[in-house]
Amino acid sequence: MIFKVYYQESLKQVPVRENTKTIYMAADSEREVRTKLSDRPFNIEYVEAVKGKYLEYEQQNEDFEVLEIE
Structure with a gap:
């Protein structure tokens, strides 16, 4: 399953929508x-599953890239 992760680049940074970044990850849950992602200094705001029409829409974005972390 593909997940979209909304995050700030620093654990010390207060979440501000304009500074939120996203990555896509393949995982089971x-x-x-x-x-x-626990070893990275990210302040994770939200993780959501991306599937169906939503996934198709996201895949049309030129920046769409699924991060594979073992």
Whole structure:
């Protein structure tokens, strides 16, 4: 499953919508996404599953790239 992760680049940074970045990750669950990103200094705001028409829409974006972390 593909997940879209909304995050700030610093754990110390207060979430501000204009500074929010996104990445896409392949994982089996939200917990797995958070575990895989735990070694990075990200302040994760929200993780959502992307599927169906929503996934098709996101794939049309030229910046769409799925991050594979073991």
